[in-house]
Amino acid sequence: MIEILISASFWAAVLRIASPLIFATMGELICERAGVLNLGIEGIMVIGAFAGWMAVYLGLPLWGGVAVAFCAGALFGLLHGVLVVPFGLSQHVVGLGVTMLATATAYFAYRLALPQVTTPPKIVPFQSWEVPVLSDIPLLGPALFAQTPLTYAAFACAGLVAFVLYRTPLGLAVRAAGENPAALEAQGVSVTGVRVGAVMVGSGLMAVGGSFLTLSAFSSFFFEMVNGRGWICIALVVFGAWRPGKAVLGALLFAGFDALQIRLQQTPIGAVVPYQLFLMLPYVLSILALVAMSRRAQVPAALMVPYAKGER
Amino acid sequence: MSPTKTEAEIVLRLDQITKRFGKLVANDAISLTLHRGEVLALLGENGAGKTTLMNILFGHYLADAGSVTAFGQPLPAGQPKAALAAGIGMVHQHFTLADQLTVLENITLGTESLWSFGRGRATALAKVQALSRDFGLAVDPHARIADLSVGERQRVEILKALYREARILILDEPTAVLTPQEAEALFQTLRLATARGLSVIFISHKLHEVMGHSDTCVVLRHGCVVGQVATRDTDRHALAAMMVGAEMAEATVAPGVPGPVRLSLRNVRAGPLREVTLDLRGGTITGLAGVSGNGQAALADLIGGGLLPEAGVMLVDGTALPKWSPRAAIAAGVGRIPEDRHKTGTVADFTLAENAVLETYATRFARAGFVDWAAVRRHTETLIAGYDVRCPGPEARIRLLSGGNMQKLILGRVMEEAPGILIANQPVRGLDVGAIAYVHGRLVAARDAGAAVLLISEDLDEVMGLSDVIHVISEGRLSPAFARGALTQGELGLWMAGHGFGQGLTDAA
Numbered sequence: 001m002i003e004i005l006i007s008a009s010f011w012a013a014v015l016r017i018a019s020p021l022i023f024a025t026m027g028e029l030i031c032e033r034a035g036v037l038n039l040g041i042e043g044i045m046v047i048g049a050f051a052g053w054m055a056v057y058l059g060l061p062l063w064g065g066v067a068v069a070f071c072a073g074a075l076f077g078l079l080h081g082v083l084v085v086p087f088g089l090s091q092h093v094v095g096l097g098v099t100m101l102a103t104a105t106a107y108f109a110y111r112l113a114l115p116q117v118t119t120p121p122k123i124v125p126f127q128s129w130e131v132p133v134l135s136d137i138p139l140l141g142p143a144l145f146a147q148t149p150l151t152y153a154a155f156a157c158a159g160l161v162a163f164v165l166y167r168t169p170l171g172l173a174v175r176a177a178g179e180n181p182a183a184l185e186a187q188g189v190s191v192t193g194v195r196v197g198a199v200m201v202g203s204g205l206m207a208v209g210g211s212f213l214t215l216s217a218f219s220s221f222f223f224e225m226v227n228g229r230g231w232i233c234i235a236l237v238v239f240g241a242w243r244p245g246k247a248v249l250g251a252l253l254f255a256g257f258d259a260l261q262i263r264l265q266q267t268p269i270g271a272v273v274p275y276q277l278f279l280m281l282p283y284v285l286s287i288l289a290l291v292a293m294s295r296r297a298q299v300p301a302a303l304m305v306p307y308a309k310g311e312r
Numbered sequence: 313m314s315p316t317k318t319e320a321e322i323v324l325r326l327d328q329i330t331k332r333f334g335k336l337v338a339n340d341a342i343s344l345t346l347h348r349g350e351v352l353a354l355l356g357e358n359g360a361g362k363t364t365l366m367n368i369l370f371g372h373y374l375a376d377a378g379s380v381t382a383f384g385q386p387l388p389a390g391q392p393k394a395a396l397a398a399g400i401g402m403v404h405q406h407f408t409l410a411d412q413l414t415v416l417e418n419i420t421l422g423t424e425s426l427w428s429f430g431r432g433r434a435t436a437l438a439k440v441q442a443l444s445r446d447f448g449l450a451v452d453p454h455a456r457i458a459d460l461s462v463g464e465r466q467r468v469e470i471l472k473a474l475y476r477e478a479r480i481l482i483l484d485e486p487t488a489v490l491t492p493q494e495a496e497a498l499f500q501t502l503r504l505a506t507a508r509g510l511s512v513i514f515i516s517h518k519l520h521e522v523m524g525h526s527d528t529c530v531v532l533r534h535g536c537v538v539g540q541v542a543t544r545d546t547d548r549h550a551l552a553a554m555m556v557g558a559e560m561a562e563a564t565v566a567p568g569v570p571g572p573v574r575l576s577l578r579n580v581r582a583g584p585l586r587e588v589t590l591d592l593r594g595g596t597i598t599g600l601a602g603v604s605g606n607g608q609a610a611l612a613d614l615i616g617g618g619l620l621p622e623a624g625v626m627l628v629d630g631t632a633l634p635k636w637s638p639r640a641a642i643a644a645g646v647g648r649i650p651e652d653r654h655k656t657g658t659v660a661d662f663t664l665a666e667n668a669v670l671e672t673y674a675t676r677f678a679r680a681g682f683v684d685w686a687a688v689r690r691h692t693e694t695l696i697a698g699y700d701v702r703c704p705g706p707e708a709r710i711r712l713l714s715g716g717n718m719q720k721l722i723l724g725r726v727m728e729e730a731p732g733i734l735i736a737n738q739p740v741r742g743l744d745v746g747a748i749a750y751v752h753g754r755l756v757a758a759r760d761a762g763a764a765v766l767l768i769s770e771d772l773d774e775v776m777g778l779s780d781v782i783h784v785i786s787e788g789r790l791s792p793a794f795a796r797g798a799l800t801q802g803e804l805g806l807w808m809a810g811h812g813f814g815q816g817l818t819d820a821a
Contacts, residue, residue, distance in 0.1 A: 169420070169423075169426050169427075169428055170426045172413070172417055172420070172421055173421065173422070173426055175413060175417075176413060176417075176418075179410035180408065182408050183408040183409055183410045183418065186392070186408040187422025188396060188422055189421075189422045189426070301410075301411055
């Protein structure tokens, strides 16, 4: 156990596993701070994983793939946003619908593009990039500073989201849209505009999180590869009490349990205990952490409350 | 309040503003002018058209006719943004603040371009602090709104307007939710504001405020201006006469014939209530006056079964009931007209018929465990006809109804059960003049039929006009009973402010 915890490869794995979660959690957090629950997250991550990978397979550079993934996500975000904000439909139903639609679209497009193949073709993914000087620090260096660019981008993204939310007028407007949209409207700002915009940007980030899987973690696209990560991110937003910093901590914690269980399976205990129990570990521990952490969380007051101008 | 104010520059001019809602003329060719540095009180009963007029001025409603001129420039109709830009700031009765954001964030919200980088917090903070110092609006800029008192929230709303360089402040019933001390601080702020050349319009139906703190009074009745006078040239009686008009003043309610005590409380403590002693007699309207939030809700809950007495004795028709609950209250003949007809009075998405039997579906309208919908429908049709509920029919969802019609249905629901005890909590809040007269008439009819009516209202005129007996509630304490006409409005006002309670408790016992 101790051996695992002091190995650089363990910590490197934690950051790697956390990266897609951080992107998608930030995306969901932006949506929810603006007052919109986005259950489309799971499907949007699938479409991001597929679109980014397909774009690179068709010849775009890797960062081009990331951009394509963002746009594909934003498009589904626009769909979700238009249905739930101006039309005020149920956010749960629309979100689940978007998840199904986006997942099916990705699988369908995959079959259209590659009708014959049995094993999906590979692309050349992001390579790890060692930060000069910093990566030479013993233990810490290889653990933290020998990651792929998208991992660094995930942490930068979390910082940016926190900065925008708390330090800019735009972020203030987003938070007000999720707290008391009438207050925002009274100051002459369009609630619909802010909410739909937030959902689009947030969905874009979810898709980038999905594309991390195909462009950085693995080198090709599989069905079921997102595997419930989207739902985890929704829990992480609650765990983080709708705050970017705490949400990143939550993502790291979950990733830590995940990396730990893989390694525990290879220890002598793993030979005795059924491996399914290890697979459960991150989820069980996450639920426990969620219970402990989210009791006093401040839910955005207008979360899931549709806003209609002029109604009290 | 210097005599020169009427000669000062005119900052705002409303010209022949007319607004109709269906058949109701809310504003009928209203004209008024506001001068620089002037405090103008807009006075009138509930439903006289005050709020409508201010909403037109601020661009929330579109007037059917007339124009608004601010600082010599015509104001485009129906645009709150234009009103803000012209320097008009409005403090609504219901605050528009985001609870989880800080004071500073609420104030700066929407004042900067969304795309600017950084928020210039230091500058904003300095400006807010300067404003709160200059206008006596003490509030911590970093506090969350959720942690503030109602009075502090109102200060934030005023700061919001001042931060946007408002030159004209409009306050819609600013003191309705304030304690007397907070109200005094508010008027201090308004004096500081006018001293700096701002102009103020405040809407009120409290005569003592208007007399004490305005330069000019404009009185509205039934949507028309019935008088514009300099405050120093008039007095309370003249204003009251203008406000209610001759025909309303004559319609005073004949005293009731007191019957037996239906419900009595002896030194009851419950929630915020402290040692409350109260008798509700049949054939009597007992008025409860007081500033909102002083325990009225708890008292209504207590009698309605929603709250249990923690100490003291509660007798219904002379007997102590072993179990007190809303069900027991209904069974004991307590009828309830709730304070919030949307939240607790009705289920918005239920039909009129379903709403009409919310209290009786399991008793009167049950047949072998099933609801007898045919009977419910007949019953609802009777209510609709008998209580003049304007609606598409018993199957319509109740959320489609106006406040007045919703209230009439609730009234019918209660009255048809011939309650022995009737709690009317703010029964006419937000209703128009016609509906108010109707509801009042029904309350008096219930009294004459022998019911013990408890009328809870923040409107002193309403309480004084209808009640046979008046109690005042303040900070959970109840004053002794005063017979109708025993105290003047001013004396009741003192009780509302909490004076006299020291000896009052012994008097009542």
